[in-house]
Amino acid sequence: MDTIDERLAVIQPIDTDWYQSKVAAIDMLRLDLLHPVISGNKWFKLRLNIRHAIDRGFKSLVTFGGGYSNHLVATACAGKMFGITTIGIVRGRYDILTPTLMQCQNAGMKLIFVTKEEYDRKEDADWIREMASQFDELFIIPEGGANEWGRRGAGLIDRFVNASYSLVAVAVGTGTTLIGLRNSLDVRQQLVGYVPMKQGLYLKEHIFTHLHTDKKESWQLFDEWHFGGFGKWNTELLTFMNEFYKINNIPLDIVYTAKMMYGVRQQVLAGYFAADARILCIHSGGLQGNVSVQGKLLY
Ligand SMILES: *Cc1c(COP(=O)(O)O)cnc(C)c1O
Secondary structure (H helix, E strand, C coil), X not given: CCCCCHHHCCEEECCHHHHCCCCCEEEEEEHHHCCCXXXXXXXXXXXXXXXXXXXXXXXXXXXXXXXXXXXXXXXXXXXXXXXXXXXXXXXXXXXXXXXXXXHHHHCCCEEEEECHHHHCCCCCHHHHHXXXXXXXXXEECCHHHCCHHHHHHHHHHHHHCCXXXXXXXXECCCCHHHHHHXXXXXXXXXXXXXXXXXXXXXXXXHHHHHCCHHHCCCEEEEXXXXXXXXXXXXXXXXXXXXXXXXXXXCCCCCCCHHHHXXXXXXXXXXXXCCCCCEEEEEECCCHHHHHHHCCCCCC
């Protein structure tokens, strides 16, 4: 049933000048190339959820997100691709739909707008069923695809990570992708996660809880490259993205992967990683979110 061709995800070397040859190699796994919308880690977090829902005869998927959520729009598109109804519970009310929400709607997703206070009940299954009461046989996918199927699906990204890499870098939102990867990769491969929000280190506890007993170590989380908070940016970050694009011909997204690569570069240039480190950075997609800075990027 998988109609996304995972062979599209190539590994691309980063120009050695960009990191002044301070480590042995930096490569990027281009999961952003999988699909224009169901891209990156979102596809992996969704694939087992959707397969399970279909196998068990569920007729509709309900999930959650804000007005710019990559997860929400990926679910909408995947639902359309697999012929399953999707319902999106949206945080906040929008008189004018954001481009992301418009794309959700165009893919056939039914949008239900709730206040921020109501949205806080997103883990209350009774409330969810009440909100989507006109839909039957609902399968609930939590915000960000953060459930067991999401974690296991994200773990499948390990198939692209060969043993020559000593370090794998990943952007962190809910931590689902990092958890899945830590549980599937060999502990000899260090995992580093970059949180694009202020005070994001609280996620450590959640991540730790979901790691298998033999995989509790060999990972780190950094939150210093948040640029003012989740979704926030400045001209320095834009300049960085444009430079990165000019040198490597890879578009980064402003919410997650740009902040991750900024952090990676700072650490590499400061000699934080061993000189013989071979680093694989995961491009987790999210490029649709760049519509918010349209015209400011070279791509
Ligand atoms: C959603 C998203 C993430 C965060 O993934 P989690 O599994 O929630 O940690 C990282 N990068 C991009 C581009 C995303 O869209």
